[in-house]
Amino acid sequence: MSQIPNSLHGQDIANILHPYTNAVRHQEVGPIVIERGEGIRVYDDTGKDYIEAMAGLWSVAVGFSEPRLVEAATRQLNALPYYHTFTHKSNEPSIRLAERLVAMSPARLSKVFFTNSGSEANDTVVKLLWYYNNAMGRPERKKIISRRRAYHGITVASGSLTGLPVNQQDFDLPIAGVRHLTCPHFYREGREGETEEAFAKRLADEFEALVLAEGPETIAGFIGEPLMAAGGVVPPPATYWQKMQAVCRKYGIMLVADEVITGFGRLGRTFGSDYYGIDPDIMVVSKQLTSSYQPLAAVLISDELFEGVAANSARIGMFGHGFTTSGHPVATAVALANLDIIEERGLVANAAAMGEILQKGLASYADHPLVGEVRGAGLIGAIELVSDKAGKTPFDPVGKAGRYLFERGHEHGLIIRAIGDTIAFCPPLIITQSDVADMLARFGRALDDTATYLRAGA
Numbered sequence: 001m002s003q004i005p006n007s008l009h010g011q012d013i014a015n016i017l018h019p020y021t022n023a024v025r026h027q028e029v030g031p032i033v034i035e036r037g038e039g040i041r042v043y044d045d046t047g048k049d050y051i052e053a054m055a056g057l058w059s060v061a062v063g064f065s066e067p068r069l070v071e072a073a074t075r076q077l078n079a080l081p082y083y084h085t086f087t088h089k090s091n092e093p094s095i096r097l098a099e100r101l102v103a104m105s106p107a108r109l110s111k112v113f114f115t116n117s118g119s120e121a122n123d124t125v126v127k128l129l130w131y132y133n134n135a136m137g138r139p140e141r142k143k144i145i146s147r148r149r150a151y152h153g154i155t156v157a158s159g160s161l162t163g164l165p166v167n168q169q170d171f172d173l174p175i176a177g178v179r180h181l182t183c184p185h186f187y188r189e190g191r192e193g194e195t196e197e198a199f200a201k202r203l204a205d206e207f208e209a210l211v212l213a214e215g216p217e218t219i220a221g222f223i224g225e226p227l228m229a230a231g232g233v234v235p236p237p238a239t240y241w242q243k244m245q246a247v248c249r250k251y252g253i254m255l256v257a258d259e260v261i262t263g264f265g266r267l268g269r270t271f272g273s274d275y276y277g278i279d280p281d282i283m284v285v286s287k288q289l290t291s292s293y294q295p296l297a298a299v300l301i302s303d304e305l306f307e308g309v310a311a312n313s314a315r316i317g318m319f320g321h322g323f324t325t326s327g328h329p330v331a332t333a334v335a336l337a338n339l340d341i342i343e344e345r346g347l348v349a350n351a352a353a354m355g356e357i358l359q360k361g362l363a364s365y366a367d368h369p370l371v372g373e374v375r376g377a378g379l380i381g382a383i384e385l386v387s388d389k390a391g392k393t394p395f396d397p398v399g400k401a402g403r404y405l406f407e408r409g410h411e412h413g414l415i416i417r418a419i420g421d422t423i424a425f426c427p428p429l430i431i432t433q434s435d436v437a438d439m440l441a442r443f444g445r446a447l448d449d450t451a452t453y454l455r456a457g458a
C-alpha cells in the first residue's frame, strides 16, 4: 500500500501490536490510518475514501457518522459517566436495555448479562453452563460442542469454541472439553450427488453420534452462529437448524445461538434465530447492538438456566462473575439510541431489500472463471475464488488471490474482508441501492485486476 510515511505511521509501527495482522509485514507497510467516517464511507489521512463493505468488523449498522449516538453518549456522560452493576447497584440505561432485549428476543429468553465484547460473552456462556450444571448436581455435564470454522471469539474459552486454526495454533488452545463438528458448508463438505437436506441430515447424525460416543450426560451445550460469518460466510444447508435443534432437545443439550453478527437485522430479520427458526436456550449479541460506537455485548438466558444459576448464587453467597464495566451506562445508552434508529428507519426491512439486491449482484459473478461459489443471506454475502472452477481447487498457497484482491480493493476505494480466498461483504444496514451498485463496481475493478495478476502467472 502506498501510504505516505509520516510521524503517525512511524509511531504506529513503533508502538502497536496490531490484532489480526502480520506483525513483521506491518513493520514494512505500516497502517492505513482512518480519520473520519460518513455514512457507509470512511476516509484515511490522505483524504482517500473507502466504501466500508464490512461495516467495520461486521458491526456498524447505522454507518460511521450517526449524530444521535454521539448525543446519547454525551447525554449519559453528563448524567452519569460510569457506574457498575455489582452488589445490587444498577443504572437506568442498563435496566431499559435489558427490558428491551428480553422483549425483542426469542420467547424463552428472560434475563440479560452484560459484557464488553463477544468473546467475554461467550466465555460467560461457558462459565454459566459449568456453574449451572454444578448447581444441578451434574458436575460431569461440562463439554461444549462447536463446529470447525466457527468464530466465537479469542479469549481462552471462546477461542476454544472458535474452530479456526489461526486462533488456536501456538496459543495452546483449545482447552479440554470442547469438540468440533463438520462445518455446514455444502460447497466444500457436501458429497457428490448429495442434496442439501441429505447433507444436513448427515451433519445432525454426526452430532448425535458424537453425543452418544462422549456420553449424553457429559454434554452441556452446542454453540453455533446461525450463519457462520468470520469462518467464510457460510449459510447452513436447508433444514440444518431444525435437525441440529432436535438433537439438542433429545439429549437435554443447551442450544446457544451466537448472534454477535446476525443480531439486529443482518439477515433481514431481527435475529438469525428468527430467520432460521432457532429456539435457543442462550443467545449472545454484540456488534450491531451499539453499531460498535461503544463496546458492549449481552448474554440472554432462559428462565430454566437463570433459576439454576440464581439458586447456586444464593448457596455460595453471590454469582461470582462480572466485569468492572458490565452494563456500562454510556454503552447501554448508546445501544438504546441505536436500536431506536434501527426501528424508526426500518433498517431490518432495508437490510432485507438491499440484501436481495446484493445477493443478485454477487450472483452475477457466478460465471466468472475465478469464482467457485457465491453465497450469503440478507445483507451478508461472499464470493469464494478458486484456481480451477470445475475442480473447486483452492489457490496454492491458500489466500494468494484473496490477499491480492483485498489490497486492490483498497486501491479502488473498497474495504472488504479476505478469508483465505473468500471475499466477504457485510455493509452497514443503512446502505442504499446506488451504494450497493457502487460497492459492486469497485469490487468488479479489483476482481479484474486480480484476474490479470493471476493470468500473468504470479
Ligand code: PMP
Binding pocket: 057, 116, 117, 118, 119, 120, 122, 151, 152, 153, 154, 225, 229, 230, 258, 259, 260, 261, 286
Ligand atoms: N462471536 C461471533 C459470531 C463473532 O463474529 C465475533 C467477532 N467477530 C465474536 C463472537 C467475538 O466478539 P469480540 O471480537 O467482540 O470479542
